[in-house]
Amino acid sequence: xxxxxxxxxxxxxxxxxxxxxxxxxxxxxxxxxxxxxxxxxxxxxxxxxxxxxxxxxxxxxxxxxxxxxxxxxxxxxxxxxxxxxxxxxxxxxxxxxxxxxxxxxxxxxxxxxxxxxxxxxxxxxxxxxxxxxxxxxxxxxxxxxxxxxxxxxxxxxxxxxxxxxxxxxxxxxxxxxxxxxxxxxxxxxxxxxxxxxxxxx
Amino acid sequence: xxxxxxxxxxxxxxxxxxxxxxxxxxxxxxxxxxxxxxxxxxxxxxxxxxxxxxxxxxxxxxxxxxxxxxxxxxxxxxxxxxxxxxxxxxxxxxxxxxxxxxxxxxxxxxxxxxxxxxxxxxxxxxxxxxxxxxxxxxxxxxxxxxxxxxxxxxxxxxxxxxxxxxxxxxxxxxxxxxxxxxxxxxxxxxxxxxxxxxxxxxxxxxxxxxxxxxxxxxxxxxxxxxxxxxxxxxxxxxxxxxxxxxxxxxxxxxxxxxxxxxxxxxxxxxxxxxxxxxxxxxxxxxxxxxxxxxxxxxxxxxxxxxxxxxxxxxxxxxxxxxxxxxxxxxxxxxxxxxxxxxxxxxxxxxxxxxxxxxxxxxxxxxxxxxxxxxxxxxxxxxxxxxxxxxxxx
Numbered sequence: 086x087x088x089x090x091x092x093x094x095x096x097x098x099x100x101x102x103x104x105x106x107x108x109x110x111x112x113x114x115x116x117x118x119x120x121x122x123x124x125x126x127x128x129x130x131x132x133x134x135x136x137x138x139x140x141x142x143x144x145x146x147x148x149x150x151x152x153x154x155x156x157x158x159x160x161x162x163x164x165x166x167x168x169x170x171x172x173x174x175x176x177x178x179x180x181x182x183x184x185x186x187x188x189x190x191x192x193x194x195x196x197x198x199x200x201x202x203x204x205x206x207x208x209x210x211x212x213x214x215x216x217x218x219x220x221x222x223x224x225x226x227x228x229x230x231x232x233x234x235x236x237x238x239x240x241x242x243x244x245x246x247x248x249x250x251x252x253x254x255x256x257x258x259x260x261x262x263x264x265x266x267x268x269x270x271x272x273x274x275x276x277x278x279x280x281x282x283x284x285x286x
Numbered sequence: 287x288x289x290x291x292x293x294x295x296x297x298x299x300x301x302x303x304x305x306x307x308x309x310x311x312x313x314x315x316x317x318x319x320x321x322x323x324x325x326x327x328x329x330x331x332x333x334x335x336x337x338x339x340x341x342x343x344x345x346x347x348x349x350x351x352x353x354x355x356x357x358x359x360x361x362x363x364x365x366x367x368x369x370x371x372x373x374x375x376x377x378x379x380x381x382x383x384x385x386x387x388x389x390x391x392x393x394x395x396x397x398x399x400x401x402x403x404x405x406x407x408x409x410x411x412x413x414x415x416x417x418x419x420x421x422x423x424x425x426x427x428x429x430x431x432x433x434x435x436x437x438x439x440x441x442x443x444x445x446x447x448x449x450x451x452x453x454x455x456x457x458x459x460x461x462x463x464x465x466x467x468x469x470x471x472x473x474x475x476x477x478x479x480x481x482x483x484x485x486x487x488x489x490x491x492x493x494x495x496x497x498x499x500x501x502x503x504x505x506x507x508x509x510x511x512x513x514x515x516x517x518x519x520x521x522x523x524x525x526x527x528x529x530x531x532x533x534x535x536x537x538x539x540x541x542x543x544x545x546x547x548x549x550x551x552x553x554x555x556x557x558x559x560x561x562x563x564x565x566x567x568x569x570x571x572x573x574x575x576x577x578x579x580x581x582x583x584x585x586x587x588x589x590x591x592x593x594x595x596x597x598x599x600x601x602x603x604x605x606x607x608x609x610x611x612x613x614x615x616x617x618x619x620x621x622x623x624x625x626x627x628x629x630x631x632x633x634x635x636x637x638x639x640x641x642x643x644x645x646x647x648x649x650x651x652x653x654x655x656x657x658x659x660x661x662x663x664x665x666x667x668x669x670x671x672x673x674x675x676x677x678x679x
Contacts, residue, residue: 107380197475199458205475235451235482243478272402273440 147192147209149174164188169228196236226254287610288636291359296351298324299669308662311637315644316666322640326612328356332369333409334433343373405440408609410598412616420586424567431494438604449486461557470554484543490563491525492535498523501596509592512627517572525566595631608635
C-alpha cells in the first residue's frame with residue numbers, strides 16, 4: 086500500500102473493510118471513485134452519511150428506519166392482527182417483495198447462538214414480548230419466519246414457548262419445494278422436509 | 287456402479303492424472319509409497335465426501351498446490367454421471383480466500399451443499415484402517431454406521447449435521463450456565479436445545495437401530511462362513527438408556543428428551559452432554575463376550591471382514607446395484623479362507639485393488655477375474671500411472 090498517497094491508501098483500506106470486498110476490488114472501487122467528477126463523489130459520500138445519520142431502529146418493530154415509528158408500523162393500511170418475526174431487516178425486504186403479506190413485522194437482529202455467546206437476551210425478544218403485552222394492536226397470530234437453520238429453528242421454538250401462555254396463535258413458515266421447479270431437481274433434504282410437511286388438499 | 291475415468295489434480299502425490307479404468311478388476315501395483323492408495327482414496331471420497339484416512343482436507347492437497355480436485359466419470363444403472371469434488375485451502379494473505387472452499391459439481395452443476403452429493407455414487411473400501419473398528423473406541427464404529435447410512439439415505443447426513451450443530455450449541459450453553467453458576471434444571475434456553483437435539487438425535491438413533499439389526503444379521507451369517515471357530519458374532523447397537531429396538535421415532539424423541547432433561551444439572555457441571563447418539567456404540571461380541579479385550583488377531587480380522595461384507599450387502603440391497611469395491615492392500619493380510627469369503631462376497635461389483643506384487647493378486651483373484659470381465663493392470667510409480675496390458679505376468 087506504500088505506493089499510494091496516504092489519502093488514497095486510507096480510502097482503499099476503508100473500502101476493504103466492507104463485506105465481500107477484497108484488496109483488489111477495494112483498489113478498483115477507490116480508483117473509480119477518484120475518477121468521478123467531484124459532485125458525484127460528494128453525492129456518494131453524502132448518501133452514506135445521510136443514511137447512517139438518519140436511520141435508527143424503529144421503537145416498535147426494531148426494523149431499520151428513518152422515521153420512528155417506521156413506515157410499516159405507522160401505516161393505516163396494514164393488518165394489525167398478524168405479526169411476522171424475522172431475523173434481519175433484509176428479511177423484511179424479502180417478505181415485502183412478495184406483496185402478499187400486509188401484516189406487521191418484528192426484527193430480532195440475530196438468532197440464538199450459544200457458540201457465539203448470543204442468548205435470547207442479546208436479540209430483540211424482550212421488545213417483542215413487551216410489544217405484544219402493551220400494544221393496542223390486537224395481534225392474534227405471530228408468524229415465526231426465522232431462517233431454516235439450526236439456530237433459526239431453535240429461536241422460533243424459544244419464542245413459540247414464550248408466547249404459549251399468552252394464548253396467541255403461533256405459526257412457523259413452511260419448508261418446501263421451490264415453486265415452478267422440477268421435483269427431480271430438488272435436493273433430498275428439502276424434498277424430505279416437503280414430504281414431512283405435506284397437507285390435505 | 288461402474289467407474290470409467292478418474293482425473294486428479296493436486297491430489298496427494300498426483301499433479302495431474304487422467305486414467306480410464308475397466309469394468310471387472312483393476313489392479314494397481316507398485317512399491318510402497320508410490321500413490322496406489324491415493325487412487326482408491328480419491329474414488330472413496332466421491333462416495334462419502336470424506337477420506338477414510340484423514341479428516342483434514344488440507345492434508346490431501348499436494349505440497350506444491352493450493353487445491354485438489356477429483357473428477358470421476360461413472361455409470362449407474364440408467365446413465366453416465368460426472369462428479370467433481372474439489373477443495374481450495376484457506377489463504378490468510380488473500381481476503382477472498384480467508385475461508386477454505388469445498389465444492390461439489392454433479393454433471394456440471396454446482397451442488398448447493400456438500401451433503402447433496404451423498405447417494406450419487408456408492409463405494410465400499412476394505413483397508414488396513416478397518417481394524418480400528420474392533421481395536422479402537424466407539425467413534426470408529428459410529429463412523430461406520432454414519433457413512434453407511436449417509437450413502438443409503440441422503441437425509442441422514444443432514445440429520446447428522448443438524449445434531450452435531452445442536453450438540454455444540456447445547457455444550458456451549460452448558461459451559462455458560464456453569465460459569466454463571468445458574469441452575470440448569472428447567473432453564474428455558476437449555477430446553478430448546480434439548481428439544482432440537484432430541485428431534486435430530488432420535489432420527490439418528492432410529493436409523494442406526496434399523497441398519498444395525500440388518501448388519502447384525504448379515505455379519506453374523508458371513509462370520510459363520512469365514513471363521514474356522516464355532517463362535518457366533520453378536521452385534522447390537524447400544525444407545526440412550528431405555529431406548530430399544532422397535533421403538534417408533536416418536537417414542538425415541540420422548541425418551542431422549544427426557545434423558546437430556548434429567549441430566550441437565552450433571553451435564554452443566556461437566557460442561558458437556560453425557561448421553562446421545564454422539565456417545566452410542568455398536569457392541570461387538572463373540573458368544574456374548576465383548577470382542578475387544580480377549581480377541582486374537584484372527585478373531586478380530588474375521589469380525590471386521592464380516593462387518594465390511596455386511597456393509598457391502600446392505601448397500602447393494604438398499605440401492606439395487608452393487609457398489610464399487612476398493613481393496614487397499616488387504617488380500618495379503620487374509621488367509622485363504624477369508625480371501626475366498628471376500629471374493630465370493632464381491633458378486634459382480636467393479637473392483638479396484640492395490641498390491642505390491644501383481645502376480646500375487648492375480649493368483650488370489652483368478653476366480654473373480656474369470657467370473658467378471660477380466661483383469662487390468664496399472665503400474666504405479668512416483669505419482670505416475672501406466673496401464674500395463676499384459677500385467678507383469
